[in-house]
Amino acid sequence: MRLPSGCAVGLDRLVLAPAARALGRSGRELAGLLMPSLCVLCGRQDGTVCPECAPGLVAELLHPFRAEQDAAALPLYPVPLGGPEPSLHPVPVVAAARYGAEASRALLAFKDHGRTAVAGYLRPAVHRALAAAPRLLEAQGPFTLVPVPSSAAGFRARGYDPVEELLTGALPPGWQVAPGWLAHRRRPLVAAFRPRSSHAGTGSRQRRHRGRDRFRTSRRYAANAQRGPGRNVVVFDDVMTTGSTLAATWHALEQDGVRPVGAVVVAAVTAPGTAPDEGLNSA
Numbered sequence: 001m002r003l004p005s006g007c008a009v010g011l012d013r014l015v016l017a018p019a020a021r022a023l024g025r026s027g028r029e030l031a032g033l034l035m036p037s038l039c040v041l042c043g044r045q046d047g048t049v050c051p052e053c054a055p056g057l058v059a060e061l062l063h064p065f066r067a068e069q070d071a072a073a074l075p076l077y078p079v080p081l082g083g084p085e086p087s088l089h090p091v092p093v094v095a096a097a098r099y100g101a102e103a104s105r106a107l108l109a110f111k112d113h114g115r116t117a118v119a120g121y122l123r124p125a126v127h128r129a130l131a132a133a134p135r136l137l138e139a140q141g142p143f144t145l146v147p148v149p150s151s152a153a154g155f156r157a158r159g160y161d162p163v164e165e166l167l168t169g170a171l172p173p174g175w176q177v178a179p180g181w182l183a184h185r186r187r188p189l190v191a192a193f194r195p196r197s198s199h200a201g202t203g204s205r206q207r208r209h210r211g212r213d214r215f216r217t218s219r220r221y222a223a224n225a226q227r228g229p230g231r232n233v234v235v236f237d238d239v240m241t242t243g244s245t246l247a248a249t250w251h252a253l254e255q256d257g258v259r260p261v262g263a264v265v266v267a268a269v270t271a272p273g274t275a276p277d278e279g280l281n282s283a
């Protein structure tokens with residue numbers, strides 16, 4: 001049976017309402033109090049990140065860098081090189097860290113195991129990446145940061161939006177967040193149960209186009225001052241693997257007449273062939 005779309009909209013509004021958020025938050029805080037304080041990296045009972053593990057995690061989070069080279073699904077844009085044909089390049093992405101052993105475990109604990117205190121390590125890294133973004137993206141502020149939204153199911157499971165949580169208190173001067181500008185497009189139930197075609201392409205062009213209609217822009221924010229003249233738009237997400245989630249956000253924003261100057265992510269998978277499950281991206 002398929003829910004009428006109005007009903008689904010109502011459920012989402014309820015789940016994302018401030019009261020529901022507050023309930024999810026207090027539940028999470030209670031879980032934090034009840035849970036023994038095990039190190040998210042080694043499991044020892046010595047704080048969120050134990051003194052032995054902390055230096056390794058901090059070191060992995062120290063140096064923001066341009067991370068688009070290994071993300072095969074990112075959208076391409078033409079760069080004139082002086083010849084007859086412009087060269088195509090993936091859109092620029094700044095990552096606060098590589099998706100290494102420490103950063104990946106810290107992010108998973110933060111996102112999927114309710115260990116929100118890990119944000120104390122991740123937020124400074126986000127701040128450094130945003131502060132370095134004008135230089136690394138070769139773009140001028142002021143900037144409007146558009147977070148990739150949690151799905152309603154992800155929000156229900158966690159009681160918080162990890163991407164928004166990471167941005168709290170992490171913004172350098174000249175940055176403002178536009179939460180709610182992007183939303184998940186609801187997928188008809190029929191499509192959700194349809195098996196994937198065995199002939200689905202795996203080439204870079206197919207990867208670039210698959211699932212690019214996942215997001216839509218919210219009309220509430222379309223006329224907002226955050227997209228005003230003189231502001232550059234940057235997309236923000238936690239983990240970039242192939243870049244397909246960022247590609248979908250680009251598609252939605254460009255359909256709304258907005259071309260982002262780049263993206264900032266907390267961690268990027270940099271070695272080809274070692275991408276973790278795509279579900280890590282803001283499920």
Ligand SMILES: [Zn+2]
Pocket residue numbers: 039040041042043044049050051052053054
């Ligand atoms: Zn440890």
